[in-house]
Amino acid sequence: MSEKNVSHKKWMKRAIFLASLGKNTTSPNPNVGAVILDKYGNLISEGFHFKAGMPHAEAMAFNNLKKDAKGGIMYVNLEPCCHQGKTPPCVDKVISSGIKKVYISIEDPDKRVSGKGIKLLKEAGIQVNLGLCKKESLDLNKAFIHRNITKKSFGVLKWAMSIDGRIALKNGKSKWITNDESRSLVHSFRAEFDAIIIGGNTLRKDNPFLTSRGSKNPEPLRVVFTKSLDLPSDSHLWDCSKAKTLVIYNSSTSNESYLSRIPECVEVEKVSSDNPELISKILAKRGCNKVLWECGPRLATAAIKSNCIQEVITFIAPKILGGENNMSPLSDFEFREMDKVIKLSDLRVRLFGNDMSVKGSFKNF
Template sequence: MRRAIELASGGLGRVNPNPLVGAVIVKDDRILAEGYHEKYGGLHAERNAFSQLKESAAGADMYVTLEPCCHYGKQPPCTEAIIGNGIKNVYIGSHDPNSLVAGKGIKQLRDAGISVTEGVLEEECDALNPVFFHYITTKTPYVVMKYAMTLDGKTACDTGKSRWVTGESARNHVQQTRNALTGIMAGVQTVINDNPSLTCRIENGRNPVRIICDSSLRIPDSSEVLKTAHKTRTIIATISDNAQRLSQIEETGAEIVKTKPLNGRVDLKELMLKLGRLGIDGILLEGGGTLNHSALKAGIVNHVHAYIAPKIFGGSGKYTPVSGGGVKSPDDAYMFRNLKITRFRHDILLEYDIINKDR
């Protein structure tokens, strides 16, 4: 199963909104074949593994990180292939919450006389697909709030300069996350201040869909985001009814998504529903303190990536990861769990899942 997990990761950034899945076929303590879901619309992991066989798999075992599908989609059911190839035992890591599967795949295999063992390295297998599990059950994107800060909690100097808070290794990891998630979201003030491209700089990487929250359409025509909107899918989320400006932005190739106003800003909950309908299953939130605060308050954040650099900027504290009004008491704080720590030379990354997102 550990090998299947390793294989599954090969589909990062290529299979969305499908899950990452790996499969290994074993007989007489030998690996006969292995495979993974390589790209959206391509062979599922199980069928990919069967396609690599050089001998019969009759009587063999299969290890697969996610419950095999049992319905027709872009590919036929994997349960049919497992049964048809004479697999004797199937070992499954994660259960598939997709209502089209959700235990039906396991039942189909057992009804065919195949022994099924569930929950093998379940925690590790579940860790492959938080985006898929969230999206398939809520139809809204899984949101990762990312920021980099100093030891004294600053995301920039009082001058506004922020290049660079963290080192190259940590910044390269951010690029990997951009490649893995379908969308990236920032506020218009970030675009005005920094003029970022919000693309993936990994060789052969995938550019995420760029989503800019811009309530009053202040985005400059000269911004990299609009100048390249014809090449990289770009969405401007707004509440504005300025027909002339909306038309100008659409002429660049950018799409417009409108929401009802909420306190004079884009309604982020409504935006997530609309982005989900557009097939955006995961978003890296690279906003400033204001947008991060709004996202937390709206209850759309699922996970946090906090990069911490061994630096102190000092100053007034104008630039912090989360601004806004703040909570009134420590008892009202946003709480997190499931800490994961990764070191990038002198910088560290703290990852957490949010507990009380809906308050």
């Protein structure tokens, strides 16, 4: 096979597929895959990043080489790093390998890299092509990109409701609105996230486990945001052998004497107000690329208003709860005109038995 007959898009899509193999395990790092062809256009190696602290995709690909890469081509969905972290800079390996062309899908938004890796490759005489399969690469790493640009975690808001838009009866009972299949999916769905957030009311009413039921190891960080610190002394979330738990409380409204109820294994942080943006920033600093909000109406609405939510997913059951006083998933946004309401895009609909899930974005990334 000659190089001019190589399908560049085919190999970049292969790199993106390889990157997706680390989808739930790489945070705070991005998902990256790399493919290397020899100078004749034959596949001689590939690799992907699996976990922070482990070799990057490019390094794995070089470790897996079947023959000399000199004069060859590399395809990588994200700009190679050029700084020393837990692993050496990937740019150095690319340059020393003798590769003559590198196809990069998107620049790295991390300020330690952003454009610098590409500059070093070009200065070394390597031909760099940027932008191949850009849309697919942006979608794969949208949470990592969002965290680096905004310094907030990428937020997904999830709720389950009846077909008439209710999440619970007036007395708070909600078990179970959706079917077994939907609830099982939610458990495995949690494996996509670095943290799961609820409010104090949800903890008091539901006493949830907030785990993926073993679909992810380690489990996502469980986060409770409370305005009062009036939390139960007995809770599933206080069992840190299953997953880590973090309590974030509003120091301006909380009774700090209640801190004695929280076990020592649970981490505690205080913030100055009840703005959900503070939670998102704390989790971003901890390296959480993507977080799931499973909170009640007031916190969910506040999170949307403070731009902490980028996607929503709702599970809809073919049941009617009725009643003006039954609980809705969100509080009042106080819209007065229809052209002011929130519009979702990029809708995806799936069926789970008799239940339906609808996923949408607040804006295209």
